[in-house]
Amino acid sequence: MARLNIALGQRSYEIAVEAGALDAVVEHIAPWAKRGRTLWVSDSNVATRHWAMIAAQLEAAGIAAILHIVPAGEASKSWAELARLTDWLLSEGIERSDTIFALGGGMIGDLTGFAASIVKRGCDFVQVPTTLLAQVDSSVGGKTAINTAAGKNLVGAFHQPRFVLIDPQVLSTLAPREMRAGYAEVVKYGLIDDAPFFAWCEANGVAVLAGDPEALDHAIVTSVAAKARIVGEDERETRDRRALLNLGHTFGHALEADTGFGERLLHGEAVGVGMVLALQYSARRGLCDTQDADRVAAHFRACAMPVTLQDAGVTADGTALVDHMRHDKKMTGGTLPFLLTRGIGQTFVCHDVDLADVADFLNEMHARGA
Structure with missing residues (x-):
């Protein structure tokens, strides 16, 4: 396992790179599982591959696992999906002390991070990237955004995650x-x-x-x-x-x-x-x-x-x-x-x-x- 640190003063956070990390997801994300529940965002493809295993571990540990699924694909980095996601978070009674978990590739990380930056004027989020691109690039650094008719990533915010959990083994399911x-x-x-x-x-x-x-x-x-x-x-x-x-x-x-x-x-x-x-x-x-x-x-x-x-x-x-x-x-x-x-x-x-x-x-x- 490798542990790296983004040194940003009070916004500093760790990045863990560990093969098989999702098989022990509870021990990794426990510090952010507040109020006995976790709010997760994933896309339809990633959820099909990984969600049952993650949810079973959390529920066995007495942690409720609540999932919002976004249609797979870059088209979901949109105003419409941002509105659906923020409405869902509010309907779940999200509090500023809650943490949102982004399980997926760059689209999910960008969309979830942006939603976390604006709902209740800012909540914490954790990145759990499942593509190589997200693991080596988009999950780290705090750039979050959606696309608009004018271009890519033109509406967004800098919002650093609290933690990034990288499991290289999940890449075996990638095309x-x-x-x-x-x-x-x-x-x-x-x-x-x-x-x-x-x-x-x-x-x-x-x-x-x-x-x-x-x-x-x-x-x-x-x-x-x-x-x-x-x-x-x-x-x-x-x-x-x-x-x-x-x-x-x-x-x-x-x-x-x-x-x-x-x-x-x-x-x-x-x-x-x-x-x-x-x-x-x-x-x-x-x-x-x-x-x-x-x-x-x-x-x-x-x-x-x-x-x-x-x-x-x-x-x-x-x-x-x-x-x-x-x-x-x-x-x-x-x-x-x-x-x-x-x-x-x-x-x-x-x-x-x-x-x-x-x-x-x-x-x-x-x-x-x-």
């Missing part, structure tokens, strides 16, 4: 495509500022995706430790430090918008293609060698992941994709910061990117079938 989507976020930590970890990914990525316990544990712990360090330095992204975690996301969110924020292109897949584009654009500007971009693309191809706009099913031209970027929440004073790189492990925030040049670049990528 291979979901594992690959989450793996993109693992690779991201190597590309940000840890070139040796990216090299480790090149050597061990296939083992991670195959569920090798040792490789999977190393990937998760290394990723979470990296995110914990960065979030501890810049919790609310007021400086450029935490912004590094957005590598691939500016391009990626535009790709998701073009494909409808759904099953056509998963978030992690979009981020993976977005990271390749970020390196290719960096090379176009003379910031890094084209071999760096080729190396990242080759690794993703070796892991059977999409690499190009064509792979991602994106049909919009550069102008349309840049128009999606204009809705990015990081837009300030008419300019949008981009995460670019001087090489693998050398990501930085660039504040002087011309969006017209980005549109030209994306049109060039389309023309090349890249």
Whole structure:
């Protein structure tokens, strides 16, 4: 078992990474099981796989287990589902001293965390992530949000969980495509500022995706430790430090918008293609060698992941994709910061990117079938 800490003063919390943790869920979540009951939020797929086992343990310990089920899929990160969730919490008589448990992937964590931030002006919540993407990224750091017609994650709040419980064994139920989507976020930590970890990914990525316990544990712990360090330095992204975690996301969110924020292109897949584009654009500007971009693309191809706009099913031209970027929440004073790189492990925030040049670049990528 690994225990990591997010150092945020009074908002500090622990992250536990332990294979089989959900088989002993009571001992892990007991400090937050107040008033002899627990309120849980999950999606229809995750609940089918895991809820009976969790509920049986809680009830055997004399703890009531009450579950709200959200339809599976990114479409549930919506005003409508947020309203249903908050209405349910209030109907259950939630008090500010209660803790809400988010059991699921990134959608459930984001939706539950946002609801926890606003109901009764703020309640505690605990993250129990069940996808690789949620375990290595979205469950840690306190970003919560829903999507709107204008774009992804544009309405939300910073609301840190009280505890994060990560059980790598639950990933055995994950579809291979979901594992690959989450793996993109693992690779991201190597590309940000840890070139040796990216090299480790090149050597061990296939083992991670195959569920090798040792490789999977190393990937998760290394990723979470990296995110914990960065979030501890810049919790609310007021400086450029935490912004590094957005590598691939500016391009990626535009790709998701073009494909409808759904099953056509998963978030992690979009981020993976977005990271390749970020390196290719960096090379176009003379910031890094084209071999760096080729190396990242080759690794993703070796892991059977999409690499190009064509792979991602994106049909919009550069102008349309840049128009999606204009809705990015990081837009300030008419300019949008981009995460670019001087090489693998050398990501930085660039504040002087011309969006017209980005549109030209994306049109060039389309023309090349890249």
